[in-house]
Amino acid sequence: MDFRLTADQKGVRDSIRELADKVLRPRAAAFEAAGEVPADVRRHLAEMGLFGMLVPERFGGSALDPLSYCLAIEELARACAATSITVSVSNSVVAAPIAAHGSDEQKQSLLPSMARGELLGAFCLTEAHAGSDAAALRTRATRTAEGYRLQGSKAWATNAGWAGLFIIFATLDPALGSRGITAFLVRSGNPGQPAGPPERKMGLRASSTAPVYLDDCEIPSSDRLGEEGRGMAIALETLDAARIGVAAQCVGIAQAAFEEATAYARGRRAFGHPIAEFGAVKAQIADMATDIDAARLLTHHAASLRATGAEFGCQASMAKLWASEAANRVAARAVQIHGAAGYSADSPVERLYRDARVTTIYEGTSEIQRLVIARRLLGSRVHSTPISPGPLA
Amino acid sequence: MKIIVFIKQVPDTATKIVLAPDGKSLDETNVNFVINPYDEFALEEALQIKDRDPLTQVTVISLGVERAQNALRSALAMGADGAVLLKDEALLGSDAGATARVLVAALKDVSFDLLLFGKQGVGLDQGQVDIRVAEALGLPHAGVVVKLEIDGGRAVAEREIEGAHEIMNFALPAVVTAQKGLNEPRYASLKGIMAAKKKPIEIRDCAALGLRADQVGESGSLTRIKKLSLPPARKEGHKIEGDPASQAKELIRLLREEAKAL
Structure with a gap:
């Protein structure tokens, strides 16, 4: 077992860190105040190839290995969590499933512009009444002479405000349950897809999140992604892999909170000493660092498994579970170490504390995640037949 | 056109310098090596010329040890087309004169229109190699350049001189050295990093360069490093305590008796 990164992986990490420190970190608070990652910044990230990280090279992407991708997302999140989710959603839950399940025509027409960052993606599985229970979704797809008509509404779609391409999961027949669910590609500007109002959120306020409405949304049959009835399988496979990226985002948020906390503890004096000299603060710093290291190792392990083609779903869930909860613990401790200063809306740790919250x-x-992990460990033993991994598994 | 950019791998300027036990070199543990910042301006200038004229070929050359491959790889990731590492045990200890001799040897049978350097390599900061190469090849030399325009077979360079800027107009091929302000070096894009993995780095030793061991390294150098020493540590500051009146009194006493400034 060798925990060292390759020279290429370090190259990716260092170049993204440099970019994120210069372009994102100093402006993260301003992005949040403006409620968006500004278009010029998205363009800059696009020029750097960040929206093509998971696009195959023959379509103009850089096809990063899973661990390099984690390193990139961690560095982005360390500087600006909202930017990292903007980038990771377009890569991991839109470009990646198109590369994996799209027709040649879909790949050729969509992936090059996704790699260039001209076409951002949004992933629309969740509905107001179907979150964890995704198979209960109600958006209907009806076959027409030309293709399909979609009717319904999706909730909490990241990138909804600036995406040019939406993957919509809809059912051809609710009676079929998850086997009726099918994935469709809808372009922005389709008259059957009016824009929804942005959500007002606790954190990640610079990322775009909104409902997506489908009102007699007509699409040609060539815009179906994968076979009819394969939608849920595509969604599950996509989310399994994407979880590793979310775990990496959590590590980045935790790392940023940790760095803020240690810098503050060194500089802030009480009772004649820097507070970093007090045992109570040292213990918190040690716990935070241990928590982050555990999260990072779980994340890198899941990514390494995926890179070798091994089964990684259980480890991806473990990484996402631990890293998201660690990010919340670490951010809360960072606020505590800052005291009143950390309670101020002008403090970066206040933002990190709110940004971390959604990750669980x-x-x-x-x-x-716990359900997935337990089912994958116990499934075949507690039941005579294996239990399906469940909707959001 | 064909541009050759010479780059040197140097310790990151933020590095805390620790001397090696031999007293003549740096302890490289915990040192982060980067492309010499002035060489990055030179490389960026070459890449901007290539941006305007895609037929331009940019080759980076570095004299260094194995780890210098990382600097060359970074240059390839930024957009250079090819890279050459001049690497040989015998080259260790080459001074500016011997280094210039090696670079000139590397240019034999190579066609080029422009040789770009950083104005100096941070670390030793002698700023000699580029001038020596220009002299050996009999080429025009424009140093400390903050603006460069290439038009056909000629170039116009604006260079910093004391209290003014000098405009030089000269024929190519020529040697130009980059000063801060010439441009803003780009980041390597992810696509560039991935593409760089596939670009080969050519490695040439003394035999391949047609150089004898006594022409290079310490034996081929007129100067050698006998000893490195760190600047003396600064003395710790003295904090004067008390109320303003007694602080002022104490300050006057110290200025008079210790600093002898009054």
């Missing part, structure tokens, strides 16, 4: 909720709640 989105892309599979902690509860769902």
Whole structure:
């Protein structure tokens, strides 16, 4: 077992870190105040190839290995968590499934512009009544002479405000349950897809999140992604892999909170000493560092498994579970170490504390992750037949 | 056109310098090596010329040890087309004169229109190699350049001189050295990093360069490093305590008796 990164992996990490420190970190608070990652910044990231990280090279992407991708996402999140989710959603839950399941025509027409960052993606599985229980989704797809008509509404779609391409999961027949669910590609500007109002959120306020409405949204049959009835399988496979990226995002948020906390503890004096000299603070710093290291190792392990083609779903869930909860613990401790200064909305740790909160909720709640892990460990033993991994598994 | 950019791998300027036990070199543990910042300006200038004229070929050359491959790889990731590492045990200890001799040897049978250097390599900061190469090849030399325009077979360079800027107009091929302000070096894009993995780095030793061991390294050098020493540590500051009146009194006493400034 060798925990060292390759020279190429270090190259990716260092170049993204340099970019993130210069372009994102100093402006993260301003992005949040403006409620968006500004277009010029998205363009800059696009020029750097960040929206093509998971696009195959023949379509103009850089096809990063899973560990390099984690390193890139961690560095982005360390500087600006909202930017990291903007980038990771377009890569891991839109470009990646198109590369894996798209037709040649879909890949050729979509992936090059996704790699250039001209076409951002949004992934629309969740509905107001179907979160963890994704198979309960109600958006309907009806076959037409030309293709399909979609009707329904999706909730909490990241990148909804600036995406040019939406993957919509809809059911051809609710009676079929998860086997009726099919994935469709919808372009922005489709008259059947009016824009929804942005969500007002606790954290990640610079990322775009909104409902996506489908009102007699007509699409040609060539815009179906994968076979009819394969939608849920595509969604599950996509989310399994994407979880590793969310774990990396959590590590980045935790790392940023840790760095803020240690810098503050060194500089802040009380009772004639820097507070870093007090045992109570030292113990917190040690616990935070240990928590982050455990999260990072779980994340890198899941990524390494995926790179070798091994089964990685259980480890991806473990990484996402631990890293998201660690990010919350570490951010809370960072606020505590800052005292009143950390309670101020002008403090970076206040933002990190809010940004961390969603990570135990989105892309599979902690509860769902535990269910996935337990089912994968116990499944075949507690039941005579294996239990399906569950909707958001 | 064909541009050759010479780059040197140097310790990151933020490095805390620790001397090696031999007293003549750096302890490289915990040292982060980077492309010499002035060489990055030179490389960026070459890449901007290539941006305007895609037929331009940019080759980076470095004299260094194995780890210098990382600097060359970074240059390839930024967009250079090819890279050459001049690496040989015998080259260790080459001074500016011997280094220039090696670079000139590397240019034999190579066609080029422009040789770009950083104005100096941070570390030794002698700023000699580029001038020696220009002299050996009989080429025009424009140093400390903050603006460069290439038009056909000629170039116009704006260079910093004391209290003014000098405009030089000269024919190519020529040697130009880059000063801060010439441009803003780009980041390597992820695509560039991935593409760089596939670009070969050519490695040439003394035999391949047609150089004898006594022409290079310490034996081929007129100067050699006998000893390195760190600047003396600064003395710790003295904090004057008390109320303003007694602080002022104490300050006057110290200025008079210790600093002897009054």
